[in-house]
Amino acid sequence: MKFKSILLLILLFGMFLLRGQQTQVDFLTADIAIIPDSTGSIEATASYELMANEKARSFYLDAQKMNFSSVLLNGKKAKYEYDGKRIEIQKKIKPGKKYRLSISYNVQPQQAVYFIGWNDGLADNNQIWTQGQGKYTSHWAPSLDDMNDKMIFDLSITFDKAYEVIANGKLEDVAAKGEVKEWKYSMDAPMSSYLLAFSIGDYDSKTMRSTSGTPIQNFYYRGDEDTYEPSYRYTKELFDFLEKEIGMPYPWKNYKQVPVRDFLYAGMENTGLTIFSDSFMVDSLAYADKNYVEVNAHEMAHQWFGNLVTEIDGNHHWLHEGFATYYALLAEGSVLGEENMYWKLYDKAKALQKASEAGQGQALTDPKASSLTFYDKGAWALVMLSDLVGEEAFKTGTLNFLKTHQFSNATIADYLKAISEASRKDISTFESVWLAGTSFPMEQARQYLSNNSTTIRDFLAMQHEIRTSNAPNERIMQKYWALNPSKQLRERGIRLYFKSLSNEFIGEILRTGDLKMRQAVVQSTTRIPAELQHDYERLLEDPSHLTVEQALYLLWVQVPGKRDEYLRMTEGIVGMPDRNVQLMWLLLASLTRDYTDEALRQAYRNELANYTSPEHSFEVRQRAFLLLAEIQRMNDQNFKDLINATVHPQYAFRSFARDLLDTYLKDPDKKLRIRRLADGLKPSELRYITKKLTIE
Numbered sequence: 001m002k003f004k005s006i007l008l009l010i011l012l013f014g015m016f017l018l019r020g021q022q023t024q025v026d027f028l029t030a031d032i033a034i035i036p037d038s039t040g041s042i043e044a045t046a047s048y049e050l051m052a053n054e055k056a057r058s059f060y061l062d063a064q065k066m067n068f069s070s071v072l073l074n075g076k077k078a079k080y081e082y083d084g085k086r087i088e089i090q091k092k093i094k095p096g097k098k099y100r101l102s103i104s105y106n107v108q109p110q111q112a113v114y115f116i117g118w119n120d121g122l123a124d125n126n127q128i129w130t131q132g133q134g135k136y137t138s139h140w141a142p143s144l145d146d147m148n149d150k151m152i153f154d155l156s157i158t159f160d161k162a163y164e165v166i167a168n169g170k171l172e173d174v175a176a177k178g179e180v181k182e183w184k185y186s187m188d189a190p191m192s193s194y195l196l197a198f199s200i201g202d203y204d205s206k207t208m209r210s211t212s213g214t215p216i217q218n219f220y221y222r223g224d225e226d227t228y229e230p231s232y233r234y235t236k237e238l239f240d241f242l243e244k245e246i247g248m249p250y251p252w253k254n255y256k257q258v259p260v261r262d263f264l265y266a267g268m269e270n271t272g273l274t275i276f277s278d279s280f281m282v283d284s285l286a287y288a289d290k291n292y293v294e295v296n297a298h299e300m301a302h303q304w305f306g307n308l309v310t311e312i313d314g315n316h317h318w319l320h321e322g323f324a325t326y327y328a329l330l331a332e333g334s335v336l337g338e339e340n341m342y343w344k345l346y347d348k349a350k351a352l353q354k355a356s357e358a359g360q361g362q363a364l365t366d367p368k369a370s371s372l373t374f375y376d377k378g379a380w381a382l383v384m385l386s387d388l389v390g391e392e393a394f395k396t397g398t399l400n401f402l403k404t405h406q407f408s409n410a411t412i413a414d415y416l417k418a419i420s421e422a423s424r425k426d427i428s429t430f431e432s433v434w435l436a437g438t439s440f441p442m443e444q445a446r447q448y449l450s451n452n453s454t455t456i457r458d459f460l461a462m463q464h465e466i467r468t469s470n471a472p473n474e475r476i477m478q479k480y481w482a483l484n485p486s487k488q489l490r491e492r493g494i495r496l497y498f499k500s501l502s503n504e505f506i507g508e509i510l511r512t513g514d515l516k517m518r519q520a521v522v523q524s525t526t527r528i529p530a531e532l533q534h535d536y537e538r539l540l541e542d543p544s545h546l547t548v549e550q551a552l553y554l555l556w557v558q559v560p561g562k563r564d565e566y567l568r569m570t571e572g573i574v575g576m577p578d579r580n581v582q583l584m585w586l587l588l589a590s591l592t593r594d595y596t597d598e599a600l601r602q603a604y605r606n607e608l609a610n611y612t613s614p615e616h617s618f619e620v621r622q623r624a625f626l627l628l629a630e631i632q633r634m635n636d637q638n639f640k641d642l643i644n645a646t647v648h649p650q651y652a653f654r655s656f657a658r659d660l661l662d663t664y665l666k667d668p669d670k671k672l673r674i675r676r677l678a679d680g681l682k683p684s685e686l687r688y689i690t691k692k693l694t695i696e
């Protein structure tokens with residue numbers, strides 16, 4: 001007992017010491033003026049207003065690899081120490097008094113700011129954009145990596161007047177100064193540093209207003225106006241829905257959305273300024289296969305869950321991603337129909353069940369959990385919590401939680417407390433199963449879906465009958481199709497049981513089914529029966545780029561006699577933002593002897609090969625690499641582009657490039673060739689390959 005209390009004292013004292021260090025001073029405002037240079041460096045001055053609640057001997061800001069030209073405290077030169085990561089100002093700070101710190105610096109950010117397209121000689125793809133979360137804003141602005149000290153940020157940016165400059169907050173002024181303009185943005189509420197952001201590029205925009213009057217400014221690439229409506233479809237509806245469902249007005253002055261090239265993720269919810277991957281900028285045809293609706297709603301929901309109320313640390317990440325995913329599902333359901341929401345929940349549950357059964361289940365309270373856990377299990381946990389305590393108590397509790405912790409930080413316990421108080425229900429079992437538990441409670445999820453969606457109930461019954469009955473699968477499917485007109489039920493049935501479907505039935509689906517059902521057929525097909533050839537040929541004119549690409553490939557392989565006809569029918573189609581139809585077409589045309597002469601075939605091959613170059617988005621490059629690798633036609637330039645791709649900031653693409661390179665390095669001849677090519681490359685591109693080539 002005594003031992004325990006001494007231990008407790010030591011612990012408490014330790015925490016006190018730690019706290020003393022951590023709380024340091026309170027930063028109130030940050031006024032940051034930057035001049036980015038297209039070569040990748042930034043010249044800047046940042047001033048901060050700060051105050052301490054208790055005496056302090058020093059205080060710090062995180063600042064990565066910066067060169068300081070002046071550091072002033074209240075206008076006087078300040079004593080400081082700098083270790084390349086943190087600048088620590090050595091000065092006794094009196095409690096209750098305000099201080100002004102001013103830092104001038106330049107920096108060549110290693111991460112968190114990305115300069116895209118400036119080296120390729122093309123003017124219209126030049127961009128500079130930021131990613132703070134996980135990459136740390138302190139790489140370009142002295143700030144706090146810790147999420148718990150929120151400041152009111154004002155960002156002003158001076159840049160070439162030909163470009164549009166976008167940042168968090170309200171645009172106060174744009175002043176032309178010769179060849180440059182200074183863009184001044186200001187905010188009036190505090191946020192964590194990781195949410196500070198800007199984007200520079202060749203943009204146009206349109207502004208709409210939510211029903212409550214908030215301006216929503218949506219950007220698109222100048223000249224690509226046809227992508228505006230399909231890409232931003234339902235934006236106002238989603239915004240209005242979230243304000244109503246959450247029950248609290250949007251907490252910031254305005255909302256902006258900016259697509260950028262080669263983005264690291266689908267989207268990032270910087271305060272009032274979502275930056276997202278331009279692969280979501282689709283025309284009305286591509287919309288059917290890929291759209292921004294869910295990501296749009298997800299980043300919007302973060303404006304409350306993450307930005308207004310922020311986790312104290314990664315242990316509470318459910319409060320960000322689980323909530324954003326959950327509210328996005330509801331919002332999307334409000335515009336696309338509830339069935340759509342239940343099917344998405346069903347797909348998420350299946351993925352979680354699979355991981356769980358493979359022994360990879362994770363607790364939502366595990367700070368190292370995967371996206372699948374934080375996003376999808378996180379959303380499921382909220383679905384079940386709302387079901388448990390009732391919608392009204394859920395809404396009241398969630399709203400109280402937001403109000404109590406707005407513009408501040410919170411924990412999972414804070415949230416559960418708010419729900420307990422609003423519902424007066426014991427939620428300890430929920431907590432242990434859904435938050436602390438590692439396995440996914442599939443049975444509960446299945447039960448919930450069966451209770452709420454007749455379509456999924458029928459689908460599960462159909463699956464059960466197919467598994468247990470002796471009747472032919474097709475007859476059972478037809479029975480359920482007659483019972484339930486759901487397109488989702490049909491599409492999934494086609495994919496699951498395609499092998500047992502008769503040609504007659506498949507032909508009927510191709511003639512009378514909707515776009516997704518035809519797509520399910522063509523993506524499940526490996527052989528085209530002669531009697532269905534005509535039906536498959538009609539897919540070359542399908543209003544889905546994914547269907548056209550797959551149909552072209554299948555027909556080209558299966559019906560060699562009509563290759564030239566198929567190519568003529570699809571010439572000139574670009575397809576999805578990753579040029580899926582065009583690249584497939586170039587590959588097949590370059591391989592088709594009857595279609596054209598050798599010179600033109602070579603020209604097609606060259607055109608395809610050029611798409612691995614860094615002047616294209618990584619999505620296009622990856623497709624081109626895959627196709628060229630498939631036919632073993634990688635030329636020297638493709639290998640150079642592949643080496644360049646091994647240091648690309650986008651993780652999935654970089655990994656893809658490294659894996660592909662690995663397979664080539666196993667071949668001694670290719671290895672020699674790659675070693676020779678590496679000689680002419682830039683040191684930054686060689687960071688990875690040099691290690692690879694010298695290891696063995």
Ligand SMILES: [Zn+2]
Pocket residue numbers: 298302320321324
């Ligand atoms: Zn998110």
